[in-house]
Amino acid sequence: MNGMHSLASGADSALDLPEAIPTHPLGVKPSGNGLTASWTLRSSIGYFGILPDELISLLLESLDAKALRRLGATCKALYAFTRSEELWKGIFIETSPPDFTWRGTWYSTYLNLPESKVASPDCSHLFSDVLHRPFYCAHISLTPYTENIPSRNQITRLSDLTPTEFEESWSYRPFILTEPVRNWPVYKTWSIETLVKQYSNALFRAEAVDWPLRTYVDYMNNNSDESPLYLFDRSFVEKMGLSTHGQNASFQPPSCFGEDLFGVLGAQRPDKEWLIIGPERSGSTFHKDPNATSAWNAVISGSKYWIMFPSSSSLPPPPGVYVSADQSEVTSPLSIAEWLLNFHAAARKIQGCVEAICSEGEVLHVPSGWWHLVVNLSPCIAITQNFVPKKHLGAALEFLKYKNDQVSGFRKDVEDPYGMFVERMREAYPELLEVALTEMEGKKKRKWDEIVHGNGEDAEDEATGGFSFGFGDEGSDVEIP
Ligand SMILES: O=C(O)CCC(=O)C(=O)O
Ligand SMILES: [Fe+2]
Known part of the structure; x- marks a missing residue:
């Protein structure tokens, strides 16, 4: 101190x-x-x-x-x-x-x-x-960290994207959509007050406990925790009787994200969506999303500050985050507040760092493999979904195959997620699968050659003079403008 x-x-x-x-x-x-x-x-x-x-x-x-x-x-x-x-x-x-x-x-x-x-x-x-x-x-002001975002770090805001634009230009980049959520019934009707009225006694998962919503809201409104308990519930659709299809859907994935390829797994797919509720200062310490999925995160009420970093085998993790040599264990030992106090100033100067405040009615895209830390700037309700877009099929396959000890969210009776995914993809999208498998094996071979012949060069793109990050372990290269 x-x-x-x-x-x-x-x-x-x-x-x-x-x-x-x-x-x-x-x-x-x-x-x-x-x-x-x-x-x-x-x-x-x-x-x-x-x-x-x-x-x-x-x-x-x-x-x-x-x-x-x-x-x-x-x-x-x-x-x-x-x-x-x-x-x-x-x-x-x-x-x-x-x-x-x-x-x-x-x-x-x-x-x-x-x-x-x-x-x-x-x-x-x-x-x-x-x-x-x-x-x-538990009492520091968050504003010194979340305002005055350097313009080169600002995450781009777009009113909407077409599926083709997303696939061709945006699958590897964080961005914020400002419009699609505004028509969702949940956006129009949900607030902490309306939810607590309607679902007062329903149990929701908050970290290690299941609490009635009214108790969680009492907690939200009156606690002084450094890292407040965070409600993160994956069964909210059933618990709240929401509909997710058709004209009357309570919410729908923004159409630009296209098909979620984990959908081919049907009931055997891993967990895909969460209701997230938390008070000011609650949030998520640095992590990458599970199974090399991408995600969208829609703020229904409140606002969230995001700070994100691309990842690659040739780049260190964000400052204050420690990854074991085989990348299987990630430790973010500091609370969000301690990370902000100790590392934020240096972190936002690192090339590739991007930041934004995602406000009520906006959706943020988290590309597969990106590190992110998120903190709620006011009491916040959000819905998030994880998905596998076409461009990250290779990353998901590679994760399921080579990091099978880190695979998460599948039901216990799914013994071989990789095998099952390949089999279902072969039935539904054989061509996409072939391209992704060829790419994945090609990349493994290149990596092997790099190790054996020592000619790995995936950090600096000398031809363009730009800086490109090699997604050596989770996808293709991405250019940071
Ligand atoms: O809203 C948040 O705290 C971020 C959630 C998140 O990163 C996740 O669901 O993986
Ligand atoms: Fe996440």
């Missing part, structure tokens, strides 16, 4: 700073403030005193609710440590009571007490980044 952050929560200096962060509920201050303090609550924690704060909070992760509460009763400093919301979120979710009232924090919800009945001793003489940072991250 740097000096500025230390000052930010010093009660006297908060007003001098552009970003006013409220005072921590127990008054805990960042470590820097301790440098000039005459005394600290930490001196009362006895033998624990020799441990750094990180280790104390790590140790507390192994205690159950009862032990935490007993330890917390010994002194104010340990009380503050045992009140970490992350600890109580874990304990509450593990317990998962069938019926409960959201009380504003994970701790008070677990105890089923109104917040006013929960002790909040004055811990203003405790100086700890470990305790203060999650609170700080």
